Amino acid sequence: MLMTRYFLNRCVITLIVLLGTVFHASAQTAEEYLKAGEKKFANKAYKEALIDFDKAILLNPKSIEAYNAKGSCLYELKQFKKAAEAYGYVIKFDSTNADAYNKRGVCYVYGPFRLREAIKDYTKAINLNPDNIKPYYNRGFLRNWGRGSACAIGDFTAILMIDSTNSNIWINRGNSFKKDKQFTAAILDYTKAISKDAPDKLMAYFNRGICYEAIGKNDDAAQDFNTVLRLDPSKPDNTAYLKQPMQLKHLHRKAKKIIKKAFPSNKQWQLKV
Structure with a gap:
């Protein structure tokens, strides 16, 4: 009887040790797959990296790092619905x-x-991280695209309170003011963006011209539209336009064509991840 109990105890202990060893080995293997996937991701081998991340998840189904990496992979592969599901698991855990x-x-x-x-x-x-400007930008962009331009103004203002050197945000807030028909406020923001030499200052000149036109300052509007023509990136030496007097509507139309070419819709829909 004592021998039987001793034998059973030894078996249980051995089984526990074996299970612990297997679990430890699996955890290590999951970590190895994760690291291998990260290297492939860094080299833009997204499909191969995705396979490694899936293996890591199989071995460690609650790995936040693996699900987050999988989401990033699927995002780069433009499989956005599946990427959202992967980030959903990150949020779950x-x-x-x-x-x-x-x-x-x-x-x-x-x-x-x-x-x-x-x-x-x-x-x-x-709410979780008020100092991160990315969700403010993304929410402001969507609100401005829809019918929430007044709320978008608040989002872009929050960004400027965190980082006032972000010159393109002055343009974003100006766009919201313009959509909300607060033309004077929009002009001030576009002027600020231009003074800071914003990367998208061509858009600032064009939209400021629209605002000037809306409040009846046609000479200022014409000057801004002329500037867009002069700075046309597809025609580096475009000073000839300045010597050709044009009606305001004609200037507006020509400037609009340049803006559409310089800022296609797919470029404007660039959210921040």
Whole structure:
């Protein structure tokens, strides 16, 4: 009887040790797959990296790092619906992960176009990390694109309070003021962006011209439209336009063509992940 009990105890101990060893080996293997996938991701081998991340998840189904990496991989592969699902698992295992909420929001926009859910995710990300400008930008962009330009002004103002050197944000807020028909405020923001030599200052000149035209300052509007023509990136030496007097409507139309070419819709829809 004692021998039987001794034998059973030894078997149980051996089984526990073996299970612990297997679990430890699996955890190490999952980590190895994760690291291998990260190297492939860095080399832009996204499909190969995705295989490694899936193996890591298979071995460690609650790995936040693996799901986050999988989401990034799927995002780069433009599989936005699946990427949103991967970030959903990150949120499931870590409900305070502000970055995952922002990334899932971006995927909701690019994939199934679930704008309400995207805005909810951006809001959650902001509540969790108020110092991160990305969800403010993304939420402001969507609000301005829809019917929430007044709310978008608040989002872009929040960014400028965090980082007033972000020159293109002055343009974004100016666009919101313009859409809200607050033309004088928009002009001030576009002027600020131009003074800071914003990368998209061509857009600032054009939109400021529209605002000047809206409040009856046609000479100022014509000057801004002329500047757009002069700075046309497709025609570096375009000073000839300045010597050709044109009606304001003609100037506006020509400037608009340049803006459409310089800022295609796919370039304007660049959210921040």
